[in-house]
Amino acid sequence: MASAPLIHASYHNSVAFWLRNGGHVSSSLSSSSSSSSCSSFDRQAGFGSNLCNISGVNSSWKNTSFKAQSMNTAQGNVVAPKVISKFKHEPDHLLVLVHGIFASPSDWTYVEAELKRRLGSNFLIYEISASSSKVGAIAGLEPISFVTLATPHLGVRGNKQLPFLLGVPILEKLAAPIAPFLIGRTGRQLFHTDGKPSKPPVLLRMASDCEDGKFISALRAFRCRILYANVSYDHMVGWRTSSIRRETELVKPPRRSLDGYKHVVDVEYCPPISSEGPHFRPEAAKAKEVAQTTPNTQNTTEYHDIIEVLSEEMIHGLQRLGWKKVDVSFHSAFWPFFAHNNIHVKSEWLHNAGAGVVAHVADSLKQQESCSFITASL
Incomplete structure (x- = not known):
């Protein structure tokens, strides 16, 4: 099913979250709250796509690289995001793209390229098949934007909801x-x-x-x-x-x-x-x-x-x-x-x-x- 979740997807839903760096970290946000808002919404909502933009990329990420992870999507875990190699200029925003059922990270190809073109190197873009506890690595960052695309927030039961x-x-x-x-x-x-x-x-x-x-x-x-x-x-x-x-x-x-x-x-x-x-x-x-x-x-x-x-x-x-x-x-x-x-x-x-x-x-x-x-x- 289609788009972004977000429950995102082809019933994709897409959720995106964006994190910003710069020392303005919200002390009220814990790792459990940030991951639960996106992971639960994606795994359980089903269709649509989601974007989460969280601000406050930790300085400990500087001069580090992310390793691709491949896990069973049937369990709702991370599936092989594109390897993010070492970067010369530290980005201060993390943008996570999440698809939903009947979809794959490749569905974000155009979106990723267009966001990179429009937003520049200031944003680190990360694709996963479904949020999991692994995304908890962004905990402690300041949440900025939560975006859903064609996502069934109320489910699909009801007149013309499917x-x-x-x-x-x-x-x-x-x-x-x-x-x-x-x-x-x-x-x-x-x-x-x-x-x-x-x-x-x-x-x-x-x-x-x-x-x-x-x-x-x-x-x-x-x-x-x-x-x-x-x-x-x-x-x-x-x-x-x-x-x-x-x-x-x-x-x-x-x-x-x-x-x-x-x-x-x-x-x-x-x-x-x-x-x-x-x-x-x-x-x-x-x-x-x-x-x-x-x-x-x-x-x-x-x-x-x-x-x-x-x-x-x-x-x-x-x-x-x-x-x-x-x-x-x-x-x-x-x-x-x-x-x-x-x-x-x-x-x-x-x-x-x-x-x-x-x-x-x-x-x-x-x-x-x-x-x-x-x-x-x-």
């Missing part, structure tokens, strides 16, 4: 019990049937801080959170889940692209909204248990109807943080139905319609770098 099912109710309800057979644990997580019946689904837990991890605190540590969402033509991830919006908040976007960023049609800054954290109510737990133990059409339908309540709970949790929401529309592209791969230019010759989106990502990171420099100078 677009290739065409919004047909019976297909959307039957997809949940079938998904685990096709994509294993990720399928259960995306359809909210993972874990014990009495325990909230992982995506609901990730909209708060809980005993499993300080998820929201980790996301809050980043200065900037940016999501890129396909308005239409994305066959894998619906607009509502990738943009963390309610159905009533999906207003028709402009058809004209922003100057200099083809197919980027709108940018909205959503400030944090004070609200209670998400809840997993008893009726939801009961419906989940029945759907797990006896996954027939009737039981699946009952739990499916409760998912709207869970989606609202997840939105309540995630909207406690500010988000910059970037809407992307490939309606005028030659191949609009490749939107899920276009958004991060999976293949330069086939999906280059997304070049304007990648340029927007690069300029957003550069803008954060400028703001960081101004702040540090004051």
Whole structure:
């Protein structure tokens, strides 16, 4: 599946995080919080792509080299990032690119080349298949930007949230019990049937801080959170889940692209909204248990109807943080139905319609770098 996570991917999702050096290290960020925000989001969200930009590359990295690591991707571990050789000029930013299921580090080829061209040698770019404890080496660095591309933050259960099912109710309800057979644990997580019946689904837990991890605190540590969402033509991830919006908040976007960023049609800054954290109510737990133990059409339908309540709970949790929401529309592209791969230019010759989106990502990171420099100078 496609793009950046982020849960990132081809159901890629891509998550990117950026770390900055310069002595301005946030003492409130621990190694566990920085790794949990990205690793949990990537491994458990499934599709999409993610970028994490963390600032504060440790001076101990100076004049050192990184060794490529190759581990079993089925376990969600690091897979052979490109070897980073010794560098003459020490970069002070680390940019980590993470893809999701059904994808590989090679899907970042265009993005990596374009970011290097636009951002220069000041950024060290690191590609991995999925975040793991190995990324904890960046702990102690100041988190700057967290970026997702076509990522199902709310899962894919719900009307038109898995677009290739065409919004047909019976297909959307039957997809949940079938998904685990096709994509294993990720399928259960995306359809909210993972874990014990009495325990909230992982995506609901990730909209708060809980005993499993300080998820929201980790996301809050980043200065900037940016999501890129396909308005239409994305066959894998619906607009509502990738943009963390309610159905009533999906207003028709402009058809004209922003100057200099083809197919980027709108940018909205959503400030944090004070609200209670998400809840997993008893009726939801009961419906989940029945759907797990006896996954027939009737039981699946009952739990499916409760998912709207869970989606609202997840939105309540995630909207406690500010988000910059970037809407992307490939309606005028030659191949609009490749939107899920276009958004991060999976293949330069086939999906280059997304070049304007990648340029927007690069300029957003550069803008954060400028703001960081101004702040540090004051």
